[in-house]
Amino acid sequence: MKQKIYQSLIELTNGPFSAGLIKKLTHSKFSKYLIKSYARHYRINLEEMLEDINSYENLHHFFTRKLKDTVRLIDENPDSIVSPVDGVLEDIGKIEGNSTIIVKNKVYSISEMLGGNERSAKYSEGTYMILYLSPAHYHRIHSPIDAKIVDRYSLGSRSYPVNRLGLKYGNSTLSKNFRTVSELDHNGKLMAMVKVGAMFINSVEIINQGQKWKKGEEVAYFSFGSTVVLLFEKNSFKLNEDITVPSEIKVGQALGKLNI
Template sequence: MNRPFFRLLTELSSRKWISRITGAFAQSGVSRLFIRRFAKLYGIPLKDAEKHVSEYRSLNEFFTRRLKPGLRPIHEHPDSLVSPVDALITGMGRIESGQLLRVKGQDYSVDELLNMSPRTVNYKHGYFFVLYLSPTDYHRIHAPASGAVLEKEHVPGKVYPVNDFGLTQMRRVLSRNERLITYIGHAFGEIAVVKVGAMNVSSIRYASANLPDRLERGGDLAYFEFGSTVVLLTESGIFTPREDLKLGSKVKMGEELGRLHEK
């Protein structure tokens, strides 16, 4: 494979106007004709959708669909940190002196990921998960823990792909792409939910126009329009991960990632 050539193509296709065109089509009524084909191509189980496939007015409306009640139970332990999404774990580990290490062969600093926020000091020795959503996955994002919304920030950026090619062949994609960051104040400390935009994602949207002051674990937070990634960060010293989780593990929204606790 000619990697420099593919990198060049990716650079050219990362322009926002291309994503806007793709997004405009996905939101059009014409796109509803492609829903069944799209679902078959990606193996999306139509029976899990909240509504019948014929009720979705566009491909985008289907893609951001809700699921039938009860399909994603929330882990019962009150101190569980749960996965905010259905995803593949493509990065995880301790944050070492403000560095997220070995994410597809690249290191990222908390400073750049959080856009030099003053809050970065809270995460210098925390824990991180990189959660990749493929087109097959359910694309709504939920609160990983209960707590107050401390702050939110929109960071403009590129729309490089966040799949395996993008993360390995492009430079520092997670901190160069558009991001929507939500800080949640749990009883034991802070959590940062970083929603990372991607190629053909026309936008990342909060689930409601006015984000509530408090979120309940498993409650609606946001959604992606097409596949992307969530980076989940916990404050230093407040989290112990499940021992059986590893790179390449698949997780469902509401599944326990580990336990939150006092420092």
């Protein structure tokens, strides 16, 4: 019953009109006066920001703020997978042989998430990781490893919440929400980075369209709270022993390494 009520409320409130209102508000000059209260409410570390809090034109610019170069160190092991975002590691597990994962007791289809059986087959029996970004987090996305871009594409049209309630009660949010997929090749090993849009805002802005990414470099940003799903091939990824679920993760922090 709770799930049906939750889904009905989201369906009623999430549409082009409501999304447009949210976007208009966050881009308005008026929203500049909300920035300091927003920062206080979410306890944002102002010392990490590249710019002074008074310099942002609106809430959108503050939300997509950059950080100083020195506040996120990138792990230097050439085969390490680093976190592409600041966020919470919500889950990690095995991708089943039928290309499904179970998150918060809900089954998600990797085939649907990636847009087809052929795309998902290579990750069968591999590993998945889910990183959730709340409104309090830094929302720029960085490359998890030195890699060649094998493929990049977008799927979906609408977005629903991807927080704990969204994962628990939502309707296949990770595989149905608007999402952009980047498939990466590092020394012959493949991984997929799926950037999932959140409630109201579908925007995932890709700022690096190059065919090669350097580990730690900025490649995209979210325009609202969201989620990143990392997918690895079978027996290709080893998790760092000090990583636990759930836990706060920072950009550049080593999550594990590829077995080359």
